[in-house]
Amino acid sequence: MSEKRYQVFISSTYEDLKEERKAVEQTIIRAGDFPVGMEAFPAADEEQFEFIKTIISQCDYYVLIIAGRYGSLAPDGKSYTEKEYDYAVEIGVPVLVMLRDERGELPANKTEDHPEKRAKLEAFIATVSDGRLRKGWTTTDGLKLAIREALDYAKATKHRPGWIRGDQSSSQETLERLVAVQEENERLKQVLAEAKPQVAVPENLAGLDTFITLTGKYSHTRPGQYSSTTSSIEIATSLGEIFELLAPHLMQAKPDRTVGPIICEGVWRRFNTGNRSGRSFVMTDELFQTIKIQLMALNLVSVKTAKTVGGGVNLFWSLTDMGMQEMVRRRAMTTEQ
Known part of the structure; x- marks a missing residue:
């Protein structure tokens, strides 16, 4: 019998949850699965978000970590984190919500100081808490345990395609899928690197001695x-x-x-x-x-x-x-x- 591995997308605000994201990544890897997160991509914008949507659509599960920040806003007024969540729900990727308990005890630099963004965060929390698998946490160790329990439960109740080792599969479908993702990732990196505009500089440009x-x-x-x-x-x-x-x-x-x-x-x-x-x-x-x-x-x-x-x-x-x-x-x- 073949043993599947799953691709798990990690979504959250970034600067305030670096340590927590790393803990979740380690937990997913130790479970034998593949974590995917924003660390692999440049700063969020609309063009980059379109690419991230293709990555989410190729993932088996979607982990959402929420603490005290709402995150950077897209032109439509929503945070990119909420837009990622909306897309995962839209295409039917199972969502696992990791909600920080006792958020009032967070330091000021890890909370929203703008009333409008605080209101949007509370509305977002209410949305993701409605009918979703949700776990609370207050420490990094508690988050590790919560993600492991939630992921094990999701695998048992929300079956997903997953990935199979090439020597265990009777076809090349899984390998081709992985190669396609890698090639697309490399292609996008190349496009971003070459996207810098070329500026025509005059041949008689004045130098520093001018x-x-x-x-x-x-x-x-x-x-x-x-x-x-x-x-x-x-x-x-x-x-x-x-x-x-x-x-x-x-x-x-x-x-x-x-x-x-x-x-x-x-x-x-x-x-x-x-x-x-x-x-x-x-x-x-x-x-x-x-x-x-x-x-x-x-x-x-x-x-x-x-x-x-x-x-x-x-x-x-x-x-x-x-x-x-x-x-x-x-x-x-x-x-x-």
């Missing part, structure tokens, strides 16, 4: 006066000097709105001759955008949109590999110094 004039304003207080005065200022420098000042700050990604002040502060400190008492120099937005585009064109910085901790979207600056090399070349001390 001098530019930073035009802006600064505030200062004249001797004998209490109120500050705002004056115009022009500071001549090179793009290379600006990059040299900025680069160390970009070894970790920085939000776009913080980069301009970093440049202004660095330029002011380096070029202020000491006869100005103020330090609130602010360059024009047009100049800031020009500097951004030029450093991107030189492949020294990368500026991309990414999700923030609060679930929003923002632009973030970071160094490219070439930018890292250029920073080290310019900033590292040598024995001649």
